[in-house]
Amino acid sequence: MVEVQMRINGTVRSIEVEPRVSLLDLLREQLGLTGTKKGCNQGACGACTVLVDGERINSCLTLAVQYAGREITTIEGVAADGRPHPLQAAFIRNDGFQCGYCTSGQICSAIGMLAEHRAGVPSAVTEHLAAGPAELSGQEIRERMSGNLCRCGAYNGIVESIQEVASGDLDLLEGAR
Incomplete structure (x- = not known):
């Protein structure tokens, strides 16, 4: 030990x-x-x-x-002060889960992915972010979240949830921990 x-x-x-x-x-x-x-x-x-x-x-x-x-x-x-993280709330609003088994991994991955995107880390979709992060399209989110699988197929709700949070105040993501 x-x-x-x-x-x-x-x-x-x-x-x-x-x-x-x-x-x-x-x-x-x-x-x-x-x-x-x-x-x-x-x-x-x-x-x-x-x-x-x-x-x-x-x-x-x-x-x-x-x-x-x-x-x-x-x-x-990830929740703060007894309130759900903005991504948790968005997953609920947008039906970003069905059975829920993958949801915790999806949410943790999305938090990390949004931070990577904000820091200018490129992906296969947007290879060059020197001018600053581009808006997160559905295709970009799907590429960046491709390491997280959902057997129920709730991908549309997952993408909508991430887009909703990404288009809002990203400072919420940092303050939620």
Whole structure:
């Protein structure tokens, strides 16, 4: 066992963990943060997406010990002051989920994706963002969210939710954690 210290959803935690345990298994099995889902357990579906220092990762593909000293945000940590994160509210308004299994990964991924877009990180759709981020089209959102699968096919509601939040006040995204 190895002791690691990390900030999870704003709380510093010292945790004893076996070096071979994934971040996903630590979150779900040891800490009881079951909002992060285990889908494929191979990094192909995105259900396990969490934010590490604000960047989205597949928690099933990483070892927990790799994130000592880092800030981990799960779906349980995106709401602020008892109010849902703007993306959570938009998903509800736009039917961005059906069974809900992928929703936590979709929302965490969308938060990270919006930050990437705002920072000028290019995608296959908009390869050059030197003039500043372009408006997020449906095609752009679909490309940037392609690592998150929805077996129910709620993609239209997911895209509409992200567009709604992206066209609003993006400072809400930063203040929601």
